[in-house]
Amino acid sequence: MKYTISAPTNIKPYKVALPTSKSISNRALILNALAYSAQPIKNLSDSDDTQLMLKALQSNSNTFDVGAAGTTMRFLTAFLSKIVGQWTITGSARMKERPIKILVEALNQLGAKIEYIEKEGYPPLRIFGSAMEGGALELPGNVSSQYISALLMIGPSMKNGLQLTLTGDIISRPYIHLTLQMMETYGIQSQWKGNVISVPSGVYQSTSFTVEADWSAASYWFEVAALNKGCELNLQGVKRYSEQGDAKVATLFDQLGVSHKFSQKGLLLRNTGNTAKNFNYNFIEQPDLAQTFAVTCCCLGIPFHFTGLQTLKIKETDRINALITELKKMGFILSSNQVDNLIWDGTTCDKEETPCIATYKDHRMAMAFAPAASSIGSLQIEDPAVVSKSYPKYWEHLKAYGFEFSTKE
Ligand SMILES: O=C(O)C1=C[C@@H](OP(=O)(O)O)[C@@H](O)[C@H](O)C1
Ligand SMILES: C=C(OP(=O)(O)O)C(=O)O
Numbered sequence: 001m002k003y004t005i006s007a008p009t010n011i012k013p014y015k016v017a018l019p020t021s022k023s024i025s026n027r028a029l030i031l032n033a034l035a036y037s038a039q040p041i042k043n044l045s046d047s048d049d050t051q052l053m054l055k056a057l058q059s060n061s062n063t064f065d066v067g068a069a070g071t072t073m074r075f076l077t078a079f080l081s082k083i084v085g086q087w088t089i090t091g092s093a094r095m096k097e098r099p100i101k102i103l104v105e106a107l108n109q110l111g112a113k114i115e116y117i118e119k120e121g122y123p124p125l126r127i128f129g130s131a132m133e134g135g136a137l138e139l140p141g142n143v144s145s146q147y148i149s150a151l152l153m154i155g156p157s158m159k160n161g162l163q164l165t166l167t168g169d170i171i172s173r174p175y176i177h178l179t180l181q182m183m184e185t186y187g188i189q190s191q192w193k194g195n196v197i198s199v200p201s202g203v204y205q206s207t208s209f210t211v212e213a214d215w216s217a218a219s220y221w222f223e224v225a226a227l228n229k230g231c232e233l234n235l236q237g238v239k240r241y242s243e244q245g246d247a248k249v250a251t252l253f254d255q256l257g258v259s260h261k262f263s264q265k266g267l268l269l270r271n272t273g274n275t276a277k278n279f280n281y282n283f284i285e286q287p288d289l290a291q292t293f294a295v296t297c298c299c300l301g302i303p304f305h306f307t308g309l310q311t312l313k314i315k316e317t318d319r320i321n322a323l324i325t326e327l328k329k330m331g332f333i334l335s336s337n338q339v340d341n342l343i344w345d346g347t348t349c350d351k352e353e354t355p356c357i358a359t360y361k362d363h364r365m366a367m368a369f370a371p372a373a374s375s376i377g378s379l380q381i382e383d384p385a386v387v388s389k390s391y392p393k394y395w396e397h398l399k400a401y402g403f404e405f406s407t408k409e
Contacts, residue, residue, distance in 0.1 A: 134158025
């Protein structure tokens with residue numbers, strides 16, 4: 001299925017009921033389970049990734065399919081390792097290509113027993129769960145922070161707690177801080193000094209928890225504001241002092257012609273039209289924002305140099321190549337060292353008349369490209385249902401704002 005999306009003809013102020021964060025929801029579900037808490041989590045995300053976590057935690061089966069949900073795969077692998085029994089965990093075809101060896105080796109060193117069912121280093125996994133000893137461990141911090149968050153959350157349940165020494169350049173740090181901060185909400189205080197994180201052995205306390213709105217989802221609305229002259233939006237539910245690293249989107253978009261103001265009524269965005277000449281940024285702490293910025297900068301004609309993208313190749317798709325291929329259809333020639341950067345120096349080529357954007361089973365490809373209809377008139381988005389991974393109501397909200405849609409099978 002494909003959507004053909006056309007730019008809104010009438011720009012009117014719009015209030016966006018943002019979805020809540022899948023990252024926070026999935027941590028809350030694991031911490032609630034570890035705390036044996038019967039208290040409900042308020043505002044739990046309606047995303048596929050969170051619904052898959054919920055289903056797994058409520059299931060009586062010993063086999064789990066987590067689809068394309070990275071956090072669900074990584075957090076559940078650690079969680080199941082400390083529960084006595086034999087478990088199988090699998091996922092989508094792409095999940096079977098996303099590495100998990102660092103986490104598996106760490107868990108095995110801490111006393112778990114995990115085997116690869118198909119390819120060494122990748123899901124599916126067979127987990128023989130048991131009580132874990134814990135203790136000191138060295139772990140690369142430069143591949144995925146999700147391995148670290150997964151280990152930290154089960155740290156208190158290990159006999160000797162956990163002392164993780166992170167090696168290499170630590171990526172996605174805000175997600176690790178988010179984990180530690182949520183563990184503290186559930187009664188366990190850890191320490192992060194230099195590259196060592198220490199978690200004491202202990203017992204989580206049951207608590208009520210409310211999930212806040214998702215700053216990564218908010219980024220697509222900053223893009224809408226940047227690409228529509230006269231645009232005024234009111235984003236509901238985002239916290240000003242959030243632990244979500246993607247909250248950085250608000251100040252970064254100043255350079256892309258969007259002002260923001262926190263008020264009692266919500267976060268107010270306004271198109272100012274004042275844009276920078278170039279945009280250079282290191283996305284090491286906000287990897288999920290890279291696609292939003294690449295598409296916005298191209299549409300605004302702002303050359304860019306992005307660094308810190310070393311995790312993009314192992315996400316839902318190889319996001320570096322997906323961006324290069326799809327932006328070319330819109331007339332923009334990008335380049336990359338195929339490791340950690342993405343550059344647009346302003347070079348253009350002929351644009352396809354109505355570009356048909358492939359989404360590679362990646363929700364963020366669909367969400368980042370759709371607002372580009374405002375700058376090129378119209379475009380097509382393939383497999384639009386992918387957005388349900390983090391933001392199921394995205395299309396409904398874009399329609400309500402004024403984008404026009406037609407469907408093709
Ligand atoms: O912990 C989390 O909730 C996440 C961590 C990040 O992954 P990496 O640590 O693999 O970069 C991020 O890209 C992902 O969307 C969610
Ligand atoms: C990378 C992402 O998710 P995950 O790694 O949890 O699948 C994402 O949502 O952009």
